[in-house]
Amino acid sequence: MKNLFGILSLFIVTVLYGQNPIEVTHLSSTDFNVDMIVAIDNFGTFYYTKDNSLHKQTKDGKIINYSNYQLGDISSANAFNPLKINLFYQDFNQVIILDNRLAEIFKIDFNTLQPYKNVTHIATGFDNTLWLFNVDLQRLELYDYKTNKTRFTAVPVQSLVLDLKSDYNYCWLLTEKYLYQYNYFGSMISKIENTGFTEIAKNNGNLVLKKEDALYFKAENENIISALNLPKLLINQFLLTNETLYIYDSEKLHKYQLKIN
Template sequence: MKSITLLIFLLSFSLLAQDEITTTLQKQDSLKADVFVSKNNFESLYFIKDNTIIKKEKDQSYNYSNIQLGNITTVNTFNPLKINVFYADLNTIIILDNRLAEISKLDFNTSQPYKNISHVTTGFDNTLWLFNQDNQYLELYDYKTKKTRYKTIPVASKVLDLTSNYNFCWLLTEHYLYCYNYFGSVVYKVKNDGFLKIKASNENVIIQTENTLIFYNSKSKKLLPIILPNMLISQFSVTNQILYIYNRKLLYQYQLKTD
C-alpha cells in the first residue's frame, strides 16, 4: 500500500513539474542600448545603439551603420556568419559577416517580381524567410540565385512577428501562431491568446505576452509559463537553454529548466 501511495505521489509530482518552466539567474550586466538583439554561447553580444549595430566580444567590438537606408527594423543573428539586417522603410536587407562587414545587399524595390517585405528571418544555406505583405504569404528566398524556393498558403490576419531555425519557421499573426517546415508546409498552428513576440528555442518557441514569457513545447503541444520575477521585458533572446532578458538598463541571464 505504501509503495502504491509513493508511486502516485511521484507521478503527481512529475506531472506538476511539467506544468511550468523554472529559471535560475546566472548573472546580470549593465547595458546601454536602444535595442538588445542577442547573446550567444561564445559571449558575443549584439545590440543597437543610435541606429548602429554593435557586436561586443571580450577583447574587441565591431559595428555597422548605414544611415542611407533609414532606421534598422530588425537584426537576426541566428547564423553569426550571415547576419541579416532589415530596413523596412527602404525594403532592403543587408547580409553581414561575423565582423559586421557587408556581404550582400538585397534591394527588393528593384527585384523582379517586386516584393513588398514586412518581416525577415534566417533560413538554411543562402536563404531567408520573407513575409510578402502584398500577397500575405511567407516565401523561402534564395538570395544567391534571387529565386523563391517555396511559398506558403496566404494568411488572413495581421503579422506580428517571425522567427526561425534551420528546420522550421514560426509566423505569429493576430489569430494564430503558425509553424512551417522548410518546404513551406504547415506543421501546426496554435490560437493566439495574447501573444506579442516569439523566439525560436531549438524546436520549441518562447512567447512573450503583455506580462510574462511562455514556453511552447512542440512535442507535448503544451503552453508552459516561465517562472520569472516581476520585471519589465523590453527585449529577450534565447540560445539553447539560456534566456536573456533586457529591461533597458540591465541584461539578465537565466538558465531554463525544461526537463
C-alpha cells in the same frame, strides 16, 4: 501540391497549458544600454544595435560595428548564422547581408525585384535564403537572394503578422489569430490558435512566447505551453540560448537558467 497545402492549412494543433509554472534560477543582472539586443551566442558574443549601428562584442571585450545611415533605421537584425548576418531596413525595403567581420557581402533591394516585394518581416533561412513576409500578398515566402528566385510561397494569412523567427530547420510565423510552423521545405507542420501572444523567441526548436507581462515556454515537438515563474519585470526584449533566458528591460540585462525536465 496546392491541394496539399490547402489540407494542411486546415490542420490546427490543440495545445494544453501546463498547470505548474516552470521554475527559473536568476544568474545575473548587468547594466546594459543599447537600442536592441540582436543575439547572444554560446561563446558569450553579443550582437546589438546602438545609434543605428550593429555592434559585435566578443567575450574579451573586442567590439566591431557596421552602419549604413543612408538606409534609415535598422528595423530588425538576425545573427542566427554569424557568417550571414542580415539587417532589414523596412523604410527602404532593403536587406544587407554581412559576414562575421560585419563586412557587406550582399545587398537585396526588394524595390527593384520583378515581381516587386513589399516586405515587413525577415528571418534567416538555410543556404542563401531568407524567410520574408510579403504584405501586399499577405503571405510567407522563402526567397533565394543569390538566384533571385522564390523557392516557396505559403497560403495567404488573414490576420496581422506580429513576429517571424526561424532556424535552419523551421520557421515560425506569429499572427493575431495563429502561430504557424513550417519546415525548411516550406510545408506547414502545425497551426496553433494564438490566445494573446505577441512575440516569440526560439532556440533548438524550443519557443518562449510573450503574453502581456508574462513569458511562456513550449518545448520542441510538445503541445504544452507552460508559464515561466519569473519575478515582475519590464520585458522589453527576451532571448533564448539553449536553456538560458535573457530579459532586457532597457537598463539591465537579466540572465536566468530554465529548469526544464
